[in-house]
Amino acid sequence: MRRPLRLFILLLLLALAGCRHGPPLKVGSNQWPGYEPVYLARDLGLLPADAVKLVELPSSTEVMQYLRNGSLDAGMLTLDEVISLLAEGVPLQVVLVMDVSDGADAVLAKPEIGSLEQIRGRRVGVEISALGALMLESLLQAAHLEQKDIQVVNLPVDQHAQAFREGRVDVLITFEPTRSRLLAEGARELFNSHQIPGRIIDVLAVRREAAREHNEHLHRLLRAYFRARRAMREDPDGSNRRMAPRLGVDPETLKTMFAGMHLPDLAENRDWLGGPRLTRQAERLARMMREWQLIATTPSLDGLATPRYLPAR
Secondary structure: OHHHHHHHHHHHHHHHHHHOOOOOEEEEEOOOHHHHHHHHHHHOOOOOOOOEEEEEOOOHHHHHHHHHOOOOOEEEEEHHHHHHHHHOOOOEEEEEEEEEEOOOEEEEEOOOOOOHHHHOOOEEEEOOOHHHHHHHHHHHHHHOOOHHHOEEEEOOHHHHHHHHHOOOOOEEEEEOOHHHHHHHOOOEEEEEHHHOOOOOEEEEEEEHHHHHHOHHHHHHHHHHHHHHHHHHHHOHHHHHHHHHHHHOOOHHHHHHHHOOEEOOOHHHHHHHHHOOHHHHHHHHHHHHHHHOOOOOOOOOOOOOEOOOOOOOO
């Protein structure tokens, strides 16, 4: 009887070891080139399915809703979207700065609209979100117009391209990959995030309780992310060929998309997350969002970010 007993104990120990780290960390995102290194990490076999589950959703609005109700542990979001959730009481912490938009967010127009001034009286499609409001405010300032001078049309992200093609809007505030697709079809670009440097930042934010419960999984995710970033540097053409199909573009177009954003490396992430840099940017965004009544209260930004999950090298 001793051998079966030893076998039973061994199997029990193995089962307990397998359950030690619990279920996978559920991470959500919408389509955006800046998030692609995470999917590349999965494609390269760097993200075991039992550690991280990636959930792709139609828009950041759904990502935010899934974070609210606890269906996701973490989300890839713009910093202003994180601020919106914090203002609602969703306990999030930023653990990675993924990209800073430098042209990848843009205002597109029908070919006959040749200048910013000509958007007066036009139908402007935009998703009514913090990011949409930020771009809309910047657009109006650049055009020397007020909101009453245009017709704002609320458009979910997954309807941007179709609404523009069908003529339901004359002007569209959008981002990659929709930007490149519509430019290839003849749209005219009037304004982009290169003209408002450092204001649109994409981050990985984690629910605080999930970070505690999935500590090891989170470490594995960030190690895999930076290994994928290394693959992008060492083999850019091969990496683009892997990533492009998920975004529905060709590798050369994806290369152009990445030219419209800056992806901070590990050292830059330590700077963003380990000091006041990200918090200061968040404070500026929160003030703008409060003025635009996008948030009812300004959330506390104490402990907004942490570098503790970044890999050592």
